[in-house]
Amino acid sequence: MLFEILHKLPIESILTCRAVCKTWKDHIRDPWFIEEVGNSCHQSMRLILKSLPGSHLTLLDIEGCRTRQIPIDEMLEVLQIMCTCDGLLCMASALNLDPVVIYNPITRERVILPSSSSSEQPISSHEVGIGFDPSSNKYKVVRAYTISEGRVKRFEIISLGERSWRRLNAPEGIVDCDGSGVVFYKDALYWTMNGGHSTLIVQFNLSHETFHMVSFPDYFPSDHASLGLIEVGGCLTLVENTGSVIKLWRLTTANATGDNPYFSLLDTYDMHVNWGRSSCEFVCALNQESYLLQVGFRNSRDRRQEYLTRYSPEEIQYSNLGIHGLPPSFKIVCFKPSLRPLPAASSVA
Template identity: 30%
Template sequence: MEIQEIIIKANKLILEDEQNQNQGTAAAATTITGTGDRCNFTKLPWHVVVEIMLKVPIEGLMRCRYVCKAWHELLLDPSFAKLYHGGSSSPTVVVLLQSSLFPHGNSGALYLIDPQEQEPSTIIAKFDHFPYLESTLVNSCNGLICSCDVRMGNPIYISNPVRGEFLTLPKGKTNPDRQFVSGFGFSAKSNQYKVIKYSEFVEIYTLGSGAWRRSKRVPPARHQSLFGIFFNGALHWLVKLPNQSVLIRCFDLDDEKFRTIPLPLSTFYEANFIKTHVGVLGDCLCLSSIVASISSDWEIQIWVMKEYGVRESWIKELTIKYPTPWEHWWNLRSIKVVTCLKNGEVVFDCEGSPAVYNVEQERFGLLKPNGISLTHVNGIAHAPSFVSLKDIAMGDGLKLFNF
């Protein structure tokens, strides 16, 4: 039914396009076909066009928006966004935000990267006029990105870089003078997106509600990272309790309750709390940690939880030993897993320097989009989507901006 609705809309637009063909559209058609003739692609049955579009990589779709009015409307149609996001066409890419506060050789910008280890990684899109270049990436969920000003706790932004949309959330009540942690995710039960921020109390902002609401008091703990990792419907933080024990605290976005997840049967996490990060590797929750090694000065250990919530299912998935070509990296305080590529390579955030680790060759390589070295960046995994904030945040009363 959704495809049929798209077809009806698109057919009407094609008729308009044929009646109002102009030089700009003709030039775009020439680019697609390589000839000066009318783009033959538009002669295909429209249901075939939709099926083809659902298989086009996100980089190509972003360019297809400017070919003709019919394609533009198709790609921004909510029904197409739902179909594209629900399929396997939208691969995980890496978002890198280079803050304008640390312009190390480059001005502040946000990059969508197709990471590769063997060749220079491709920049899918670069946004030089992003509205929050002095903020920090919190996380990504279903094609939407959350970021905030960590110095003040506000403002918090939700954006979709593929559509060039963003909105600014109203200020919460959390005291910016106190440490706060935050996260962004999706509740499948309520079909709602939620932003979480807490210090002593939990504050919850549901997109579309228009206001923050305060929940229960939070048990005291020291958080390894300010930002929660969204996985399996919950946000996760590595915490150290007042009794010095270390565990993973998670906040379920469905029932809005805290739970705990035990760490592997090892005591080294208490001593390596600062050097350990929670992440997601493949379809599993993971831990990346820098630990002392008998055979070398230190090593990176990657543990994955094969069965979510079951302590006995933790296994050591990967060990990266010293030395490597990047010996100057071995004084790092921590290393975070960003994502795992289809070829098995792992993308890491090494304190602001993005890198790709080739498991088979056992070597690191700098992630250089288009040959450009980037430092002082935040990196997160991101699944691009054409979903519109207008549809998600209806009722918020917040102004939607474009960049």
């Protein structure tokens, strides 16, 4: 009965319950309970955002229209949220290889990963993703960075608990590409990479540690479109946004192992808006009928101001969520709170 009550509570209430008595505290710390809470349908998807630099993270509950600030220290203030998996944030700098930090904002635990052994500096881009490998039962972190001199792309991997990064052999065709984001989805990491006049989606299978290029139809993509990866209805979806028209492309795989992935067209919508100098990025699907947008404008002082807006394509309706206290500009990711502990290491703080 205790389990049935506790695991249905919001994650914040579960943390408070640890202070009731030793029995409750031990129960909440039990690995089985933590796993059940992480997989529970009662723990709704949240959003977490960070300005750069910023002295705190902001946890958003869209359904309840609530925000919660999570203080962070000086090390995390200058880092970006680059990827999330099972309630863990992967935080790093876009222009420096170190530090890379894995952080659970609910429990406030963190692991600082070992420094890269690469001496090739400076770099022009750096994207880091975290994902869970069910075959080894470990979390793996993969970084992609571009060396400024010669524009050479490098990939490195490390499992949480290991002492050093390992070099990965990058596939041909992406050595001169810059990354623009990485997401974790079903045992694999996906990078969006820009190379000249074309865009590539690269899949990295965490179990086999192999790369695959995601195929596009011959008429895709548009040179003037911006691309983003989000999850819609449990499927990884590529959003092609030209500013006035959006196309949603669903990721499909040819076999059960996830090899030979490709995109097929799902939906096309007219946004009925000319964004001009403004920007519009899809954050996530709120439900089957609406999406959350991160919309940015230049104000009268030519300073950037960003908002969160609900977009319903069938109704051609936009509505500002009116959430107060958001920073002028921020990075936002989908996030499911978790009590999952980080592996013990000498670098845990």
